[in-house]
Amino acid sequence: MDPNATMPPHERPRQGRDFIARHGETVFNAAKRLQGEAAHTPLTRAGFAQADEMGRALRAELGAKPALTLWSSPTGRALQTLAVIAEHLELDWHETKTDSRLVEIGMGGWGGRYYADVIAEAGPVFDPASGLLLSAPDGERYPAIAARVGGWARDTAGDAGDRLVIMHGISSRVLRGVLTFAPDVPGFDAPALRGLPQGSVVEIHGGVERIVHLGTGGGGA
Numbered sequence: 001m002d003p004n005a006t007m008p009p010h011e012r013p014r015q016g017r018d019f020i021a022r023h024g025e026t027v028f029n030a031a032k033r034l035q036g037e038a039a040h041t042p043l044t045r046a047g048f049a050q051a052d053e054m055g056r057a058l059r060a061e062l063g064a065k066p067a068l069t070l071w072s073s074p075t076g077r078a079l080q081t082l083a084v085i086a087e088h089l090e091l092d093w094h095e096t097k098t099d100s101r102l103v104e105i106g107m108g109g110w111g112g113r114y115y116a117d118v119i120a121e122a123g124p125v126f127d128p129a130s131g132l133l134l135s136a137p138d139g140e141r142y143p144a145i146a147a148r149v150g151g152w153a154r155d156t157a158g159d160a161g162d163r164l165v166i167m168h169g170i171s172s173r174v175l176r177g178v179l180t181f182a183p184d185v186p187g188f189d190a191p192a193l194r195g196l197p198q199g200s201v202v203e204i205h206g207g208v209e210r211i212v213h214l215g216t217g218g219g220g221a
Contacts, residue, residue, distance in 0.1 A: 034118065038075070043081065051084035065091065070164055099152050193209065
């Protein structure tokens, strides 16, 4: 008997594969500014090169015109990244579905500021044990991120077949944690898998993660 059969539908792994990708480097990343949920921060040349790398890796993995549903955060940097990848896969970018629940962590009053200035004022902005980004006192907390990305996962659990999801450094870590049923990170009250460089792609199938392509970008958000 399938052990998943007795689980509630929203707690079962999806039948299809989820390819989750982190967007390429942006002008905020290059300038070392806290990007967070900023709507439109364009890719740099390095960011476009990372999108090309992901496109080539997915083309090698899936071939031309794969049966993929395209999902993206509605931010410009995610949609730009997806446009390049879709070209490699010979898929129609215009068929992309977007959902605001896939956006990056809300940084509150630190959004848009330089890392160095915030660190000088408030101390470290990354948790040394987990590498998770900390937000301003008025920013978004990790249980809220898990609730929104988990809500998207539950609402779309019935999607047929494979999907490609383009999103962000922190929110993708939490979604990957949700989809692999990972335990909460101590002190954060939410699941999150390890951080990956910009331009990385993973596959999650049956609750198990596999790295498809490890990007060449940096960290941050």
